[in-house]
Amino acid sequence: IGAVNLMSVKVFGEVEFWFSFFKVATIIVMILAGFGMIIWGIGNGGQPTGIHNLWTNGGFFAHGIVGMLLSLQMVMFAYGGIEIIGITAGEAKDPATSIPRAINSVPMRILVFYVGTLFVIMFLFPLYLVGTNGIPFVLTFQHLGIAAAASILNFVVLTASLSAINSDVFGVGRILHGMAQQGHAPKVFMKVSARGIPWVTVVVMMFAMLIAVWLN
Numbered sequence: 001i002g003a004v005n006l007m008s009v010k011v012f013g014e015v016e017f018w019f020s021f022f023k024v025a026t027i028i029v030m031i032l033a034g035f036g037m038i039i040w041g042i043g044n045g046g047q048p049t050g051i052h053n054l055w056t057n058g059g060f061f062a063h064g065i066v067g068m069l070l071s072l073q074m075v076m077f078a079y080g081g082i083e084i085i086g087i088t089a090g091e092a093k094d095p096a097t098s099i100p101r102a103i104n105s106v107p108m109r110i111l112v113f114y115v116g117t118l119f120v121i122m123f124l125f126p127l128y129l130v131g132t133n134g135i136p137f138v139l140t141f142q143h144l145g146i147a148a149a150a151s152i153l154n155f156v157v158l159t160a161s162l163s164a165i166n167s168d169v170f171g172v173g174r175i176l177h178g179m180a181q182q183g184h185a186p187k188v189f190m191k192v193s194a195r196g197i198p199w200v201t202v203v204v205m206m207f208a209m210l211i212a213v214w215l216n
Helices: 002-006 009-040 064-079 084-091 095-124 136-143 149-181 199-215
Strands: none
Touching: 002 009, 002 149, 002 199, 009 095, 009 136, 009 149, 064 095, 084 095, 084 149, 095 136, 136 149, 149 199
């Protein structure tokens, strides 16, 4: 990850594209498979599961209001990262066109990848059982007869984690560089490579993550 961020922004973008591709493809397949079970009973012996889990067995608040409030910390984490769009503006090829286009696509992506996935999970599984019998993604693929579902999801989770780290190093590196330019961080963070990469901040971030891993 450190090497990727020390190269050009183009390399970072290419690596991030492939990291994201695996998780996006998995989510789309999961949504389609889920609707196949809900409507036609595919993988469920031909018996459609329907959408009754939305209001039965506790519905949206299977664990009460407290359960919903406790889940917000994960929700906030899941939505983090959108700000990276703004950070890339300084290095985008045509920011006047590409940045607005990226921002305008965010609501649709949220509806498909977040809301769509959640609805499929809520349709298929009683909410009070979610997380107790396994990961919903794994269970959905296992219903389709994919024995290696757990291994596939582990690979996707790994690439998603690498994607998150990759984006964090990129974003925090640029933020520290900008803070240094404004006098709010050590001036050494202003140093950039011949390709315009704030290499000092990238190196600092990598050391910080290594320390965090060691402490963990």
